[in-house]
Amino acid sequence: MRAYFSRRYRLSASHRLHSDALTDEQNRATYGKCNNPFGHGHNYIVEVTAGGQVDAETGMVCNLVDLDGCVHKLVIERFDHTNLNLDPMFQKLVPTTENLTIEIFQILKEAFRPAEIVRVRVEETSNNFFEYSGEA
Numbered sequence: 001m002r003a004y005f006s007r008r009y010r011l012s013a014s015h016r017l018h019s020d021a022l023t024d025e026q027n028r029a030t031y032g033k034c035n036n037p038f039g040h041g042h043n044y045i046v047e048v049t050a051g052g053q054v055d056a057e058t059g060m061v062c063n064l065v066d067l068d069g070c071v072h073k074l075v076i077e078r079f080d081h082t083n084l085n086l087d088p089m090f091q092k093l094v095p096t097t098e099n100l101t102i103e104i105f106q107i108l109k110e111a112f113r114p115a116e117i118v119r120v121r122v123e124e125t126s127n128n129f130f131e132y133s134g135e136a
């Protein structure tokens with residue numbers, strides 16, 4: 001039987017929304033207050049969903065301890081209390097939460113083996129949330 005297991009993590013980071021492909025005026029018009037040169041911060045909530053067969057012996061899709069280890073090592077340690085604009089990934093990409101969500105999905109999809117990472121959902125504010133499931 002295939003089942004899905006989701007777990008929630010928290011990370012705090014700052015960012016400034018600014019695209020090198022746009023003029024300063026276009027950046028201000030596109031991103032508004034989020035283009036402020038001083039940046040601003042969020043307490044992101046990251047939800048990770050893993051899917052797989054429920055193991056007959058353990059009764060689990062995967063052990064949350066294993067998922068925690070992977071998420072902490074590859075996501076929390078990398079992004080928590082950082083300026084996302086300084087991360088190598090965001091030298092070419094604007095650090096919107098769409099792009100952060102996709103990046104986290106790809107990191108975990110590649111690295112986590114006990115089950116399949118099928119979705120990442122990130123809440124940026126209580127009103128804004130984003131998800132990615134691997135579609136092109």
Ligand SMILES: Nc1nc2c(c(=O)[nH]1)N=C([C@H](O)[C@H](O)COP(=O)(O)OP(=O)(O)OP(=O)(O)O)CN2
Pocket residue numbers: 017034040095096097098124125126127128
């Ligand atoms: N498509 C996207 N649009 C926006 C993103 C994004 O990542 N993708 N991000 C932002 C900002 O980062 C911004 O900080 C969001 O804040 P705000 O507009 O203030 O959001 P809320 O209204 O939900 O939060 P309040 O706490 O109620 O102000 C903007 N757009």
Ligand SMILES: [Zn+2]
Pocket residue numbers: 015034040041042
């Ligand atoms: Zn923001």
